[in-house]
Each structure stands twice: as C-alpha cells, then as structure tokens.
Amino acid sequence: MIVIIGNGISGVTAARYVRKNSNEPITIISSESKYFFSRTALMYIYMGHMTFEHTQPYEPQFWEKNKIELLQAKVETINTKEKLLTLENGNNISYSKLVLATGAKPNKFGWKGQDAKGVRGMYSKQDLDYIEKYTKNAKRAVIVGGGLIGIELAEMLLTRNIEVHFLVRETLFWNGVLPDPEAKLIMSHLEKHHGLHMYYSEELDEILTDKNDRAIGVLTKNSKEKIDCQFVGLTAGVSPNIDFIKPSGIETNRGILVNRLLETSAPDVYAIGDCAEFREPLPGRRPLEQVWYTGKFMGECVGKTITGTPTEYNPGHWFNSAKFFEIEYQTYGWVRSKKEEGHDNFVYQHATEEILLHFVFEKDTRKFIGVNNFGLRLRHQIFNNWLLNEVTIDEVLTNLKSANFDPEFYKKYEDEIIKQFNQQFGTSLKVAKAKWWKKLTT
Ligand SMILES: Cc1cc2nc3c(=O)[nH]c(=O)nc-3n(C[C@H](O)[C@H](O)[C@H](O)COP(=O)(O)OP(=O)(O)OC[C@H]3O[C@@H](n4cnc5c(N)ncnc54)[C@H](O)[C@@H]3O)c2cc1C
Structure with missing residues (x-):
C-alpha cells in the first residue's frame, strides 16, 4: 500500500498521479481535515466570501471513485526498517512506499507569551x-x-x-x-x-x-x-513541519532532504511540498520551495516516479503571484531585492496609478533575467517561453503588448514604458502590434 502523510496540494496530487498509473491501494492520512481543501482560500472563509466546503476542489465521491482511502489521524512515528507507521490512537499502518507531504508550520522564536490564549x-x-x-x-x-x-x-x-x-x-x-x-x-x-x-x-x-x-x-x-x-x-514565516519525522532517522536539515527524484535517505520514502528540502537546489532556485504550484508539481513527479516512470523535479523558470490588498503582483524569472553584478535594471512606475514593472537583464548580452509586475497582468506562458529561449530585454519590451493579459478595452501602458526605456538606455525600440499570444509560445 502506498501511504501519503498530508492531504494538501502535494499529497493529493501525488495520489492522483499514482492512481492514473496504478491500481495499488492508496491511503492519505491527515490530522487537519478529512478532505483536501485549498489553503490559499482560508482567508476568504473568514471574510465571508466562501464556506469551508467551497474550498474543497473535489466532491466527496471523488475519493471513493478513485479508490483513495482518506484517514483523519495523526502519525506519531515512522519506522523505516519495518515500513510501519504508528498513529496517535495506537494503530499501526504498514506501507510499501511512503510519501511525506506534511507541509509547514508558522515560526515561533521563543517569545515570552507566544503560547498564550489569543x-x-x-x-x-x-x-x-x-x-x-x-x-x-x-x-x-x-x-x-x-x-x-x-x-x-x-x-x-x-x-x-x-x-x-x-x-x-x-x-x-x-x-x-x-x-x-x-x-x-x-x-x-x-x-x-x-x-x-x-x-x-x-x-x-x-x-x-x-x-x-x-x-x-x-x-x-x-x-x-x-x-x-x-x-x-x-x-x-513558516518552516517545514518535520518534528515527528526527525526521530525516524530520515535525514533532515531545515526540511526533509531529497534529491531531484524527491527520494529521502530512507528506501521507498519520498518527501514533497513545503516539508521537502533539496540537497542540491536547482540552478537559480532555492532549496525550499513553499508555494502552491511547486507542491503540485512535486506531487506529480513523485506520483509518476513511484509508479515506474522516474521523473525528476524540473519546474522550469521561477514564477509566483500574490495580492497585497488590491495590488496584484506577479514575478517571472529573478528580480533580486538587491541589484546583482553584471545586471541592469529598468523600473517603470506610473506617476499616479499603482503600476510598477521592474525588468532585469544582463548588461553585456542584454539577456532578459526577470520581471516584477504590479498592477498589470502578464501572461505566464509568454514570459516562461522568453526565459526558456533566453531572449533579450529589447525583444521583451518590443512584444510587451502580446504578453499583456488585460482585456482589449483596458488602458494600455506599453508605449509609455518603451518611451521611458529608450530615454534611459539610449535605444530606439518600438512597440510591436500584439500578436496572438499562442504564436509566441509555439
Ligand atoms: C494563509 C496562506 C496563504 C497562502 N497563499 C498562497 C498563495 O496565494 N499562493 C501560493 O503559491 N502559496 C500560498 N500559500 C502556500 C501554499 O498554501 C503551500 O505552499 C501549500 O499549501 C503547501 O502544500 P503541502 O501539500 O506541501 O502541505 P500542506 O497543505 O501544509 O499539507 C500538509 C498536511 O499534512 C498534515 N500533517 C502534517 N503532519 C502530520 C502528521 N504527523 N500526521 C497527519 N497529518 C499530518 C497537515 O495537518 C496538513 O494538513 C499560502 C499558505 C498559507 C498558510
């Protein structure tokens, strides 16, 4: 039996990919809730936009139909020699393969009163x-x-x-x-x-x-x-939820140490999502990647690996998105908080509206490195493609219209952006007409 500890996006995606490729029994154990829910939507429950049930992407029948057993329980110990888990209620569960997808927990730094009520x-x-x-x-x-x-x-x-x-x-x-x-x-x-x-x-x-x-x-x-x-x-901040795993002898650092196949130091034990830490981070990426899509992608990789198709974690270029109250934020590639040696930066900021784009590129080759975007919506597929193809900043700015996700009737800012760039860098770039974005990604 394949056992997955944690029913968050990582664990559930792993289960889905195992089921796509195998009929082996799957059990997902979680102490938090019986059904998978979207952690990123928790705030909307408090604000009254959703109920807890609305945050559950799958109907309860989904699990039965896919023969995925759900167990709401807390795992206390892992015995990797016997391939045995012990639950808080004293029950034991044996596994053939174990996936650790135990997520993270909020940091506490030993403040006086940190465990008080309220x-x-x-x-x-x-x-x-x-x-x-x-x-x-x-x-x-x-x-x-x-x-x-x-x-x-x-x-x-x-x-x-x-x-x-x-x-x-x-x-x-x-x-x-x-x-x-x-x-x-x-x-x-x-x-x-x-x-x-x-x-x-x-x-x-x-x-x-x-x-x-x-x-x-x-x-x-x-x-x-x-x-x-x-x-x-x-x-x-948060840190990997691994305290109960440490006594098992599975190697840990800040998180559970894994290789590119998401294998831990113990045989047939894998770790994914917020709790995993890469022994050797991928080029340009961090050892811990604690966001939704990286957990999902790790789940997909491990689901394939343990059903006979070894699949290394290789998520491509970094991207992320978030909201700061009303301002939407997207980032593609890398824009570091401090300017790096050999890089040039171009920051466009609208005089009155809350719109800011920060582009980074290599000084010598003009290779585009990354963008931070506040207030506009830029297409992920196009930016990912530009990063993969190592295009220049000039190409990015010239074709910015094609990457703009905002509907036709939205005010456009590309002309102003490129004008400022030309002034700052002495170029004479012109905004190209928007191409149908799929043409730019194939
Ligand atoms: C409030 C909030 C907002 C966020 N917003 C965003 C966002 O907008 N975009 C984004 O990309 N990311 C966001 N994140 C981060 C994202 O939600 C996480 O990266 C992701 O949910 C991690 O998924 P996971 O499957 O690795 O772990 P989790 O979702 O944490 O699931 C782990 C599960 O394992 C269970 N578990 C742990 N130990 C045991 C045990 N011993 N026995 C049984 N069960 C156990 C836990 O109870 C938990 O249910 C947000 C996170 C939070 C907290």
Missing part, C-alpha cells in the same frame, strides 16, 4: 477556527512579521473592523524579497487602509498576558512601546 499563526483550518474564536470581540490586533501571510491576516481582520498594528522587522515592506521601489509601492498602498498601523524596523519583544494567560498586549523591541490588543497573529 496568540496564533495562520496556516491551518484549526488556526482559522482559533482566529475566528479569539477575534470575535476584539477591537485591536497585533501582527508580527511582514510577509504575504501577514498581509492576508491584516486584510482579514480589517474586514471585521479590528484595528491592526503590524510589526515589520525590515525598514521597507518584504524587502528581503522585494527591491526598494516595489517595497515602497506596497508601503504607500498600505497607508491607504484605514485602521492599519504599520511599524517598520520593529520587532516583538514579548506578549503580555493577564492572570488567565490571555494575551492583552505586546511590548515592542526597539521603541519599547506597549500596544494593548486582544489578539496577536504570528506571521514571521
């Missing part, structure tokens, strides 16, 4: 239920850690008219990832949100509690300010 990260369905309970009558909340999950939590709380005080360690928002112009754009966008109070270059010192161990405020580290609040959200 303090919580935002990762699981249980976290969401907890946040729902502890913010019911809250007037003010503090969020610790400025990243994408922190932004989501701020947006959620503001919809309930809870005043949000947001502590960000960096001087500029998400500046470990975003270059300065992008970080500043987000910061000015955040300023527009009534009830949101940003604290930059600030960290949590301790969480203050009452005699019932309930959070009543925080103390900040640098300004030693006391902020009264009824809820504290911990969103200072």
Whole structure:
C-alpha cells in the first residue's frame, strides 16, 4: 500500500498521479481535515466570501471513485526498517512506499507569551477556527512579521473592523524579497487602509498576558512601546513541519532532504511540498520551495516516479503571484531585492496609478533575467517561453503588448514604458502590434 502523510496540494496530487498509473491501494492520512481543501482560500472563509466546503476542489465521491482511502489521524512515528507507521490512537499502518507531504508550520522564536490564549499563526483550518474564536470581540490586533501571510491576516481582520498594528522587522515592506521601489509601492498602498498601523524596523519583544494567560498586549523591541490588543497573529514565516519525522532517522536539515527524484535517505520514502528540502537546489532556485504550484508539481513527479516512470523535479523558470490588498503582483524569472553584478535594471512606475514593472537583464548580452509586475497582468506562458529561449530585454519590451493579459478595452501602458526605456538606455525600440499570444509560445 502506498501511504501519503498530508492531504494538501502535494499529497493529493501525488495520489492522483499514482492512481492514473496504478491500481495499488492508496491511503492519505491527515490530522487537519478529512478532505483536501485549498489553503490559499482560508482567508476568504473568514471574510465571508466562501464556506469551508467551497474550498474543497473535489466532491466527496471523488475519493471513493478513485479508490483513495482518506484517514483523519495523526502519525506519531515512522519506522523505516519495518515500513510501519504508528498513529496517535495506537494503530499501526504498514506501507510499501511512503510519501511525506506534511507541509509547514508558522515560526515561533521563543517569545515570552507566544503560547498564550489569543496568540496564533495562520496556516491551518484549526488556526482559522482559533482566529475566528479569539477575534470575535476584539477591537485591536497585533501582527508580527511582514510577509504575504501577514498581509492576508491584516486584510482579514480589517474586514471585521479590528484595528491592526503590524510589526515589520525590515525598514521597507518584504524587502528581503522585494527591491526598494516595489517595497515602497506596497508601503504607500498600505497607508491607504484605514485602521492599519504599520511599524517598520520593529520587532516583538514579548506578549503580555493577564492572570488567565490571555494575551492583552505586546511590548515592542526597539521603541519599547506597549500596544494593548486582544489578539496577536504570528506571521514571521513558516518552516517545514518535520518534528515527528526527525526521530525516524530520515535525514533532515531545515526540511526533509531529497534529491531531484524527491527520494529521502530512507528506501521507498519520498518527501514533497513545503516539508521537502533539496540537497542540491536547482540552478537559480532555492532549496525550499513553499508555494502552491511547486507542491503540485512535486506531487506529480513523485506520483509518476513511484509508479515506474522516474521523473525528476524540473519546474522550469521561477514564477509566483500574490495580492497585497488590491495590488496584484506577479514575478517571472529573478528580480533580486538587491541589484546583482553584471545586471541592469529598468523600473517603470506610473506617476499616479499603482503600476510598477521592474525588468532585469544582463548588461553585456542584454539577456532578459526577470520581471516584477504590479498592477498589470502578464501572461505566464509568454514570459516562461522568453526565459526558456533566453531572449533579450529589447525583444521583451518590443512584444510587451502580446504578453499583456488585460482585456482589449483596458488602458494600455506599453508605449509609455518603451518611451521611458529608450530615454534611459539610449535605444530606439518600438512597440510591436500584439500578436496572438499562442504564436509566441509555439
Ligand atoms: C494563509 C496562506 C496563504 C497562502 N497563499 C498562497 C498563495 O496565494 N499562493 C501560493 O503559491 N502559496 C500560498 N500559500 C502556500 C501554499 O498554501 C503551500 O505552499 C501549500 O499549501 C503547501 O502544500 P503541502 O501539500 O506541501 O502541505 P500542506 O497543505 O501544509 O499539507 C500538509 C498536511 O499534512 C498534515 N500533517 C502534517 N503532519 C502530520 C502528521 N504527523 N500526521 C497527519 N497529518 C499530518 C497537515 O495537518 C496538513 O494538513 C499560502 C499558505 C498559507 C498558510
């Protein structure tokens, strides 16, 4: 029997690909929920746009039809010699092949009061239920850690008219990832949100509690300010959920160490998704890739590998997308927070609208390296194709119209973008008429 621990996007995709190629029994074990749901949609439940059932991509019959057994239980130990799992309820389950898809958990850094009532990260369905309970009558909340999950939590709380005080360690928002112009754009966008109070270059010192161990405020580290609040959200990043795996002897570092075939150090044991760490990261990529599509792709690879078609993880060029309140963000290729040696940068920023494009290219060869895009919608397929074919920045800008995903009647900005580029780099590029985008990707 193939056993998968974790019913998130990685584990479920692995199960689907096993079933495509084999009739071997499959069991997915998860302590969080019986059915797979979209973690990225958790915020919309809190905001009242969806119910929990709406976040489940498959009907309950899907699992029966595909002969995938679902078990809601917690795995406590893994015995890789006997190929045996022990559950919290004492039951044992044996496996022929084991896939670890155990996801991640919110970071805690040993802050005083971090386990008090009314303090919580935002990762699981249980976290969401907890946040729902502890913010019911809250007037003010503090969020610790400025990243994408922190932004989501701020947006959620503001919809309930809870005043949000947001502590960000960096001087500029998400500046470990975003270059300065992008970080500043987000910061000015955040300023527009009534009830949101940003604290930059600030960290949590301790969480203050009452005699019932309930959070009543925080103390900040640098300004030693006391902020009264009824809820504290911990969103200072996530780390692989692997504590229960460590005693098994399966090699770990920050995550479970895997090779390109997603094999761990133990025979017939694989790791995928947020919990996996590549021993040798792919060129230009990080050892831990903790986003939705990378988990899905790892699941697909491992599903094929364990059913007889060894498939290395090779996801192509990096891309990602997110939303910072109303601003949409896409990134294709690499735009590092600090300019790299031998690279040139071109930043287009609209004078009044929240639109910013940041292109990076090689100085000598003019090879296009990556783009950060805020406020427009650019086609993934075209940018992926441009990166694969190592086209120049000139080609990218000339054909930018074809890569624009926005409908015909949307205002277009390509002429202005290319004009600024020509002025800055002394070129005389002209915007080409939009080609049908499929022509550019075949
Ligand atoms: C609030 C939020 C918003 C996000 N938004 C985005 C986004 O917009 N775009 C994007 O690309 N990514 C986003 N992400 C990240 C993305 O959701 C994750 O990368 C992805 O869901 C990870 O999937 P996974 O299958 O690896 O793990 P998970 O989805 O974490 O699934 C792991 C499962 O394993 C279970 N498990 C762990 N240990 C055990 C055990 N011992 N026994 C039984 N079960 C166990 C867990 O309970 C969990 O259900 C977001 C994440 C969060 C938290």
